[in-house]
Amino acid sequence: MRRISVLVVAMLAGLGLVFAQSAWSQAVVDEDLLRRAAAELRSSAVFVDPAAERSISSSAADELEAAIDGGETPIFVAVLPASAAEEAGGDPGAVPAALAEATGLSGTYAVVVGDSFRAASNVLGAGQAGELATSTFQARQDEGPQAVLTEFVDRVQEAAAGSAAPSSGSPGSTGAADESADGGGSGWLLALLGIGGAGAFFWQRKSRREKEARRRETEADRQMLRAELSVLGDDVMALEPEVVTHPDARADYDAGVSRYRAGQAALEYAGADVDFIRVGRVITEGRYAMNRARARVEGREPPTPPEELRAPGRHNEPALDVDDRGEPVYAGGSPFYGGGWYGGGGGGLFTGLLLGQMMGGWGGWGHGHHDHGGGGGGGDDSQLGGDWGGGGDWGGGDFGGGGDF
Numbered sequence: 001m002r003r004i005s006v007l008v009v010a011m012l013a014g015l016g017l018v019f020a021q022s023a024w025s026q027a028v029v030d031e032d033l034l035r036r037a038a039a040e041l042r043s044s045a046v047f048v049d050p051a052a053e054r055s056i057s058s059s060a061a062d063e064l065e066a067a068i069d070g071g072e073t074p075i076f077v078a079v080l081p082a083s084a085a086e087e088a089g090g091d092p093g094a095v096p097a098a099l100a101e102a103t104g105l106s107g108t109y110a111v112v113v114g115d116s117f118r119a120a121s122n123v124l125g126a127g128q129a130g131e132l133a134t135s136t137f138q139a140r141q142d143e144g145p146q147a148v149l150t151e152f153v154d155r156v157q158e159a160a161a162g163s164a165a166p167s168s169g170s171p172g173s174t175g176a177a178d179e180s181a182d183g184g185g186s187g188w189l190l191a192l193l194g195i196g197g198a199g200a201f202f203w204q205r206k207s208r209r210e211k212e213a214r215r216r217e218t219e220a221d222r223q224m225l226r227a228e229l230s231v232l233g234d235d236v237m238a239l240e241p242e243v244v245t246h247p248d249a250r251a252d253y254d255a256g257v258s259r260y261r262a263g264q265a266a267l268e269y270a271g272a273d274v275d276f277i278r279v280g281r282v283i284t285e286g287r288y289a290m291n292r293a294r295a296r297v298e299g300r301e302p303p304t305p306p307e308e309l310r311a312p313g314r315h316n317e318p319a320l321d322v323d324d325r326g327e328p329v330y331a332g333g334s335p336f337y338g339g340g341w342y343g344g345g346g347g348g349l350f351t352g353l354l355l356g357q358m359m360g361g362w363g364g365w366g367h368g369h370h371d372h373g374g375g376g377g378g379g380d381d382s383q384l385g386g387d388w389g390g391g392g393d394w395g396g397g398d399f400g401g402g403g404d405f
Contacts, residue, residue, distance in 0.1 A: 037102075046076075048079040056146045064150060071157040073108065074105065076105070078095075078109070082114025092116035095113050108121035119152065132159060135155070229260065232259075259286030289328075305322065
């Protein structure tokens with residue numbers, strides 16, 4: 001509720017800007033870079049342009065946004081390339097005003113534009129944002145943009161907590177006097193619009209954070225499986241010359257290679273949890289196949305399937321067993337493909353990738369396992385691949401403060 005109240009203030013003040021004649025209304029807003037930044041700032045308190053000369057890491061941006069969301073005053077941060085200043089009339093100090101004009105949200109705007117740091121606000125006292133920008137820059141400039149922005153956010157929140165409620169709009173804007181003049185009707189309308197807009201803003205930002213969290217989890221799963229694939233690939237390379245002189249290991253080796261290739265091809269397209277689970281199971285089968293091939297090369301009895309493969313998978317992947325000859329088969333004698341667990345009940349690009357890779361000339365357990373031992377063909381199929389800028393306030397016209405790296 002506290003965060004929503006902050007957003008209501010920002011939306012109401014931002015709506016008031018439509019009727020105000022202020023310094024930021026004169027800012028030049030480019031249709032490309034600044035509008036893109038403004039669009040991002042409507043749903044996220046921090047925007048970092050990938051072309052920015054003095055960038056901050058994604059983790060630093062997340063920490064900064066978390067600090068802003070935990071406060072009680074609207075703050076917006078943008079890290080932009082130097083060309084943003086040209087799009088705002090050539091003055092880095094005009095960029096905060098241009099962004100505020102484009103977002104329609106009132107608050108304190110801090111921007112890193114090339115080598116310049118600027119800040120402006122219409123929710124703090126006149127000249128206060130510029131003073132905070134200057135003092136922050138002087139204290140932390142040697143530590144880089146991340147330290148300066150983090151310190152600035154902290155100081156703005158402290159200043160807002162110790163000041164009176166912010167006014168809506170800047171000098172020259174219509175405020176309470178206008179509301180009373182028309183009987184308060186327009187004030188109620190603005191309040192309703194502001195509450196609705198703030199609610200949408202809050203929901204959009206939360207949705208964006210949840211989407212980003214899911215993306216990170218997906219990439220973490222992908223990286224973990226990629227590492228497991230790398231280990232399996234090392235086994236493929238190491239065993240390839242041995243299999244040439246031990247043809248009885250060929251079938252198990254080929255089974256492992258097919259699973260390596262299937263996992264490698266499908267992993268890049270995996271997105272849902274079930275995709276990663278099935279790729280993981282294919283990799284586990286590949287490791288087991290390589291363990292069997294290694295045992296045959298070393299003259300040992302091939303091992304039985306590991307416990308995780310002897311049980312059915314979480315998404316109906318069949319259990320793996322051995323027949324009376326000690327050869328791997330799926331429960332019920334189901335073949336690996338052409339009716340096996342990737343041969344039906346699926347569909348789409350992901351399943352097609354797995355199935356297609358399995359049918360690339362290698363054998364599948366349960367499909368004439370020993371028919372592939374031939375002595376020749378040595379394994380060609382297993383190719384693996386400063387002047388930091390300052391700050392200031394709009395509304396009072398004093399765009400001072402800050403500094404340059």
